[in-house]
Amino acid sequence: MPDLHASRRPEIVKLGGSLVDHPRLPELLDALARRGTPLVLVAGGGPLADAVRDLQPRLSLSDTACHRMAILAMEQTAHAFADLAPGLVLADTLAAIAAAHAQGRAALWLPARMALAAPDLPESWELTSDSLAAWLTAETGAARLTLVKSIPATGAAPAGWAAAGLVDPLFPAFASRTTARTEVTTAEALLAGLNGSLAA
Template sequence: MPSYVLKLGGSLIDTAREFMRALIILAEEEEAGFLVLPGGGPFADLIREVVAQEGLSEEAAHWMAVLAMEQYAYFLADGTGARLTSRLRLPEKGEVTLLLPYRALTEEDLCPEHSWDYTSDSIALLVAARLGIPLIKVTDVDGVLIGGEVAEELAACQLLEKESCIDQGTIRLLSGELSGMRVWVLNGSDPAAFAQAFRSGKGGTFINGQKLSPSDQPMGRFIQ
């Protein structure tokens, strides 16, 4: 099986290390490689509180939030057997590695913009694009809700300027320069159910990239 970038959300922190152990077993059984991008979780929430209280610049907040992702990486690695890396490289067959994003991004900053629109979701997509492999976003919901129901598949443009479980930076990238990619959103609360969905290729939501024409682009910031 191919390699994947897997973004592991901070919303799963209570069960995240159990998920990591299960992911290592899954990687070995399926001969798949996973490069895990940590979310920010409560570490990033603290940054948001500081920003709200102290009025920090978006530039400072961005790098503090990336450091928060790195803290979560150490949490996820502790006692799980996952290895830490600061290199943007393809994971080997049966390997699970955790990216230390601050170290990687200070060597090569992939983010087109430093703002709260471009969070760990966007960073994971940009890393997946750089490595040329698919992205799986693992979170605590079953997928993207449209009209109260989980959508099996949708175009990224359907989520422009709308609140969902994925950040707006990712949606803009999928509607622009990374329109050839897609993101698979899966629930990781139950590692066994996640493994079953991964093996079958079914479940969650597939968000497909679709490049918009200039006239279709929303007002405000948009990645060309």
């Protein structure tokens, strides 16, 4: 296993699937790419995961099959984001994340290889890309997890966010596995911060 702690600890930024309709998405992705290391981006499934939800009752699909399909939806969204921001490096393992950071570049996680092999991830709709981002935070020993949502957070901690429906019900348990600073922000707020740091 590569030593992701050898230099600066990674920072996970989870981009909600609803952001695919955000008019400033290309600008945000470009700013994240220019920020580079130690970022690891996690893409939500967005409308592709919604399509899996719609298909489940029509075909009487199991939760196991839909869990795998939803993770592949995240992977497809990641490919779309990489197409919009070529400066991002697609990475499907801890070694690939470390290699991207060694080049000074931000990694964009392809979750299928790691997540589908993980026995501690429930095959249920209660597990969403938010919990997967928290799981990756623990796996990488990241220092920070930022969830980028289309609306501001209500409540001040994971339990409150889950109660408000902002994150899935499993998120507080996965977030508790890590000492990372965990926060929720909007695309506008994150972009303002990135532009300010890049201009400094």
